[in-house]
Amino acid sequence: MNVQNAPDPKIPVPRGPLPILPAQRPASMVEITMDGKSVSVPQGSTLLEAARSIGIDTPTLCFLQNLTPVNVCRLCVVEVEGSRALVPACSRQAEPGMVVQTHSERVRLSRRLVLEMLVSSVDISTAPQFQKYMRRFGARPERFGEAAPPAATDERDTAEPGHHHPPEAGAATVAQPVKIDNELYVRDYGKCILCYKCVEACGVDAQNTFAIAVAGRGFGARISTEYNTPLTDSACVYCGNCIGVCPTGALMFRREYEMRQAGTWDESRQTRTDTICPYCGVGCTLTVHVQEERIVKVTSPLDQEITQGHLCIKGRFGWEWVNQKK
Amino acid sequence: MDLHFTGATPAAEEKAAVDGVPLAAIGVRRRYLLPFLHAIQDRVGWISPGALNYVSRVLDVPPAEAFGVADFYGLFSTQQQPPAVAHVCDDIACKAKGADRLRAELQKAQGPEGSSKDGKSTWRRTPCLGLCERAPAALVRVAGERHSEQALAPASASDIRAALQGTQFTPPTLRASVPQMGQAGLTLLRRVGQVNPESLAEYRASGGSLALRRAFEMGPAAVVREMIESKLAGRGGAAFPCGQKWNSMLSAALPRYLICNADESEPGTFKDRVLMEGDPYALIESMIIAGFATGCEQGYLYIRGEYPLARRRLEHAIRECRTQFFLGNNILGSGTRFDIELHVGAGAYICGEETALMNSIEGKRGEPRNKPPLPTQVGLFGKPTIIQNVETLLNVLPIVTEGGKAFAAIGTEPSTGTKLFCLSGHVEKPGVYEVPFGATLRQLLDLAGGIAGSGKLQAVLIGGAAGAFLGPQDLDTPMTFEGTRAAGAALGSAVIMPFDDTVALREILIRIASFFRDESCGQCVPCRIGTVRQEEILQRLAAGKPLLSHATELVMLNEVGQAMRDASICGLGQTASSAIESALARFPVFPGEPSEANR
Numbered sequence: 039m040n041v042q043n044a045p046d047p048k049i050p051v052p053r054g055p056l057p058i059l060p061a062q063r064p065a066s067m068v069e070i071t072m073d074g075k076s077v078s079v080p081q082g083s084t085l086l087e088a089a090r091s092i093g094i095d096t097p098t099l100c101f102l103q104n105l106t107p108v109n110v111c112r113l114c115v116v117e118v119e120g121s122r123a124l125v126p127a128c129s130r131q132a133e134p135g136m137v138v139q140t141h142s143e144r145v146r147l148s149r150r151l152v153l154e155m156l157v158s159s160v161d162i163s164t165a166p167q168f169q170k171y172m173r174r175f176g177a178r179p180e181r182f183g184e185a186a187p188p189a190a191t192d193e194r195d196t197a198e199p200g201h202h203h204p205p206e207a208g209a210a211t212v213a214q215p216v217k218i219d220n221e222l223y224v225r226d227y228g229k230c231i232l233c234y235k236c237v238e239a240c241g242v243d244a245q246n247t248f249a250i251a252v253a254g255r256g257f258g259a260r261i262s263t264e265y266n267t268p269l270t271d272s273a274c275v276y277c278g279n280c281i282g283v284c285p286t287g288a289l290m291f292r293r294e295y296e297m298r299q300a301g302t303w304d305e306s307r308q309t310r311t312d313t314i315c316p317y318c319g320v321g322c323t324l325t326v327h328v329q330e331e332r333i334v335k336v337t338s339p340l341d342q343e344i345t346q347g348h349l350c351i352k353g354r355f356g357w358e359w360v361n362q363k364k
Numbered sequence: 365m366d367l368h369f370t371g372a373t374p375a376a377e378e379k380a381a382v383d384g385v386p387l388a389a390i391g392v393r394r395r396y397l398l399p400f401l402h403a404i405q406d407r408v409g410w411i412s413p414g415a416l417n418y419v420s421r422v423l424d425v426p427p428a429e430a431f432g433v434a435d436f437y438g439l440f441s442t443q444q445q446p447p448a449v450a451h452v453c454d455d456i457a458c459k460a461k462g463a464d465r466l467r468a469e470l471q472k473a474q475g476p477e478g479s480s481k482d483g484k485s486t487w488r489r490t491p492c493l494g495l496c497e498r499a500p501a502a503l504v505r506v507a508g509e510r511h512s513e514q515a516l517a518p519a520s521a522s523d524i525r526a527a528l529q530g531t532q533f534t535p536p537t538l539r540a541s542v543p544q545m546g547q548a549g550l551t552l553l554r555r556v557g558q559v560n561p562e563s564l565a566e567y568r569a570s571g572g573s574l575a576l577r578r579a580f581e582m583g584p585a586a587v588v589r590e591m592i593e594s595k596l597a598g599r600g601g602a603a604f605p606c607g608q609k610w611n612s613m614l615s616a617a618l619p620r621y622l623i624c625n626a627d628e629s630e631p632g633t634f635k636d637r638v639l640m641e642g643d644p645y646a647l648i649e650s651m652i653i654a655g656f657a658t659g660c661e662q663g664y665l666y667i668r669g670e671y672p673l674a675r676r677r678l679e680h681a682i683r684e685c686r687t688q689f690f691l692g693n694n695i696l697g698s699g700t701r702f703d704i705e706l707h708v709g710a711g712a713y714i715c716g717e718e719t720a721l722m723n724s725i726e727g728k729r730g731e732p733r734n735k736p737p738l739p740t741q742v743g744l745f746g747k748p749t750i751i752q753n754v755e756t757l758l759n760v761l762p763i764v765t766e767g768g769k770a771f772a773a774i775g776t777e778p779s780t781g782t783k784l785f786c787l788s789g790h791v792e793k794p795g796v797y798e799v800p801f802g803a804t805l806r807q808l809l810d811l812a813g814g815i816a817g818s819g820k821l822q823a824v825l826i827g828g829a830a831g832a833f834l835g836p837q838d839l840d841t842p843m844t845f846e847g848t849r850a851a852g853a854a855l856g857s858a859v860i861m862p863f864d865d866t867v868a869l870r871e872i873l874i875r876i877a878s879f880f881r882d883e884s885c886g887q888c889v890p891c892r893i894g895t896v897r898q899e900e901i902l903q904r905l906a907a908g909k910p911l912l913s914h915a916t917e918l919v920m921l922n923e924v925g926q927a928m929r930d931a932s933i934c935g936l937g938q939t940a941s942s943a944i945e946s947a948l949a950r951f952p953v954f955p956g957e958p959s960e961a962n963r
């Protein structure tokens with residue numbers, strides 16, 4: 039089935055090349071040593087894949103199987119003999135004879151510090167995976183001191199790169215007001231760890247709309263439309279693929295955001311049902327999240343063969359009529 | 365691409381500025397993004413939404429991406445600002461020479477940083493402008509149809525104000541930057557100040573083009589052999605053996621590209637500026653030889669945006685060389701084809717990192733790439749690319765004319781040839797000095813007339829902000845790759861910046877920390893946030909207000925440093941703590957706590 043020939047021309051479909059399906063694995067194998075064990079992986083495998091193949095749990099934040107690795111969070115770093123710095127397991131390919139440590143002092147220190155740096159500067163209240171990682175690596179982000187006051191509306195969006203003003207007191211954070219400019223989803227960049235996933239999903243990795251990009255520099259770097267233009271004036275087509283890949287809840291369905299604000303969001307009372315999207319012939323798998331007989335959110339499994347978890351505006355948001363019928 | 369635009373439209377002068385940029389018929393169009401943004405910034409003083417839409421449309425780049433690029437670079441303003449802007453250096457060499465006083469005077473006369481009384485002019489702080497030998501320095505840019513840029517050094521508040529009003533000053537001669545000028549025995553500095561830098565004929569009359577002819581006779585393989593034999597190591601900071609790099613290009617796929625790294629933004633470094641201002645044709649000749657030897661037909665010269673004079677000289681030289689068969693399709697009748705495209709940076713230290721520089725030429729944010737693959741495999745526009753520093757390239761001329769063996773006989777066994785050093789801060793005669801490798805720190809300081817200021821040396825910064833501090837007890841350290849390494853430092857970009865005993869080292873350290881915070885590209889967590897935490901810890905220690913105790917702050921500082929060194933993507937994060945750690949290990953920097961050295 040060719041996506042380009044999808045029957046309804048009004049459905050915004052990806053204009054880029056068809057999603058790349060997992061390539062045929064070449065037969066030749068690479069032998070490496072990991073934590074003292076010898077591991078054999080197909081050529082082209084990453085150290086992360088090698089680790090997973092022998093059950094070593096490697097923490098990741100910016101890696102996602104359906105996106106090109108950007109290797110920016112550095113939580114997955116491992117030690118490779120002969121390499122001065124640590125290397126990112128998510129993108130570094132296994133080379134014959136590599137000797138890798140995934141639990142050394144250096145690895146643990148860097149991972150702990152990466153967590154402490156992120157958690158001391160970003161609101162992780164809707165990113166439960168952090169709690170687990172923090173316990174595992176003994177991270178104590180509070181030691182960097184109390185958080186500095188949050189930025190005012192648009193303050194971070196208008197800062198010029200190059201010369202910050204020295205901090206007055208407290209640990210700098212990315213705290214700022216939530217951006218609510220449309221009916222479908224909100225952007226709470228105080229929760230953004232700058233993993234680049236949304237930018238990739240909006241760009242060549244899935245949507246090819248390029249509504250958002252990384253702007254600014256250093257600690258002022260941020261995800262933005264051009265000149266912080268509201269989404270309604272931007273190129274955004276509300277496919278929600280950025281929401282689908284965001285690991286921290288910085289991008290969130292407006293319904294979920296409002297229910298959380300009202301204190302009515304309760305995952306323990308939600309069901310998740312997989313179904314096939316009825317809108318067009320592509321046939322994406324939808325996971326429908328239902329609370330109190332209302333559809334509160336729609337996701338799509340990443341290992342879904344057809345579009346690898348990416349959807350369009352209808353599949354993602356077009357369910358209000360179901361709720362209305364009730 | 366199917367792009368969506370906001371309703372903002374460009375003004376006529378913004379359109380005219382973009383349309384006035386000459387375009388080459390071939391190659392990746394997006395590489396015009398920075399040139400277009402420069403044209404708009406130069407014409408109206410900022411990048412407006414309408415102008416950005418126009419550029420995005422012409423280049424078929426999504427506006428959000430183009431904005432992300434414009435907003436990355438310090439010399440592009442995405443907020444409206446007055447057309448005349450003075451960028452006043454508050455970095456470390458200028459600090460030692462009264463930059464804080466200069467700023468206070470400006471503040472009194474012009475109002476606070478970023479403010480404007482008349483809507484026509486303003487001023488702001490900037491990191492090192494590469495004019496440290498004439499500190500304190502400022503760069504004044506006035507946008508308009510006849511836009512002007514001039515470096516003022518030494519700068520006074522009254523000169524800066526006059527320049528903001530349009531007064532043009534005559535730049536001082538290079539003698540102020542090269543105290544050895546005209547002396548016998550110089551190699552790299554031989555022509556600087558002695559031969560007209562704006563005449564190819566005079567360059568050739570002074571021996572220019574001999575090396576190029578020799579290289580054409582020898583052939584590429586022989587040139588690479590001489591390079592290997594010379595044991596020349598890169599002068600840009602990483603000291604990688606050049607011959608090895610050139611050799612690895614020979615088996616690479618075509619096309620291949622050559623880049624000259626003239627981004628020179630390491631605080632305290634100005635040697636490449638002096639070479640480009642003083643001997644631009646020699647750089648072109650070196651690039652042709654490098655291109656010839658490694659099979660590159662296209663060269664790119666990436667010069668930092670804060671070097672207006674060097675850029676004008678190079679623009680002139682490249683134009684002239686093209687008309688005189690010194691660049692183009694048939695250089696000196698040899699049949700060799702080589703041309704140079706000049707790219708101008710826009711205020712981002714990180715763009716000196718080789719892969720960030722490639723992204724910048726490609727019209728992208730200056731974010732370093734992950735290695736491997738190395739640039740010699742996948743470089744500029746995805747093609748095999750060789751990148752060398754300006755000073756490195758200039759060494760190619762004596763290597764070709766005298767031979768690799770003769771070159772290797774100069775200096776020490778591992779550090780061959782002569783070396784340029786950038787002396788600034790508290791020395792009597794600051795400037796660029798050329799000596800054969802092997803001179804000690806003491807000898808170099810003596811060459812520059814000894815310690816200025818109070819005359820009593822407190823500390824010397826070696827290698828720039830990414831380098832390390834040495835103390836009076838280290839004066840006999842040979843300033844070679846191996847000598848500095850043995851002393852726990854690194855030669856880096858050959859900065860030697862002494863501070864007298866009146867300087868508050870903690871302020872210098874905080875300025876260095878703040879530099880890295882500002883210049884981090886922001887891509888990876890250890891550097892983006894680590895540089896912030898590092899600065900905060902230093903601020904607290906300097907204020908005598910540690911969170912728990914002095915000792916716990918030092919533990920945190922140390923751990924942040926280690927994570928940056930170990931887990932950052934590129935050299936910026938990996939070295940962002942090195943100068944600070946070296947100072948804390950050697951000197952009592954903060955009140956109330958003995959340093960390790962005194963314990």
Ligand SMILES: Cc1cc2nc3c(=O)[nH]c(=O)nc-3n(C[C@H](O)[C@H](O)[C@H](O)COP(=O)(O)O)c2cc1C
Nearest residue numbers: 598599600625627628629716717718752753756935
């Ligand atoms: C943050 C950073 C900044 C750098 N800045 C420069 C620079 O301004 N000029 C330069 O020649 N090399 C710079 N380098 C080194 C380059 O990455 C590269 O090693 C060099 O251009 C190679 O040329 P060489 O071997 O001739 O030195 C920088 C490296 C880093 C990590």
Ligand code: SF4
Nearest residue numbers: 240274275277278280
């Ligand atoms: S919803 Fe997100 S991914 Fe989709 S077009 Fe808008 S910004 Fe891009």
Ligand code: SF4
Nearest residue numbers: 230231233234236284
């Ligand atoms: S908004 Fe979410 S997906 Fe985008 S960079 Fe931030 S954390 Fe990552």
Ligand code: SF4
Nearest residue numbers: 885887888891934937
């Ligand atoms: S180390 Fe710093 S400058 Fe280098 S890639 Fe990471 S954030 Fe960017």
Ligand code: FES
Nearest residue numbers: 109111112114128
């Ligand atoms: S998961 Fe590897 S760097 Fe983020």
Ligand code: FES
Nearest residue numbers: 453458492493496
């Ligand atoms: S020009 Fe001011 S420190 Fe270099």
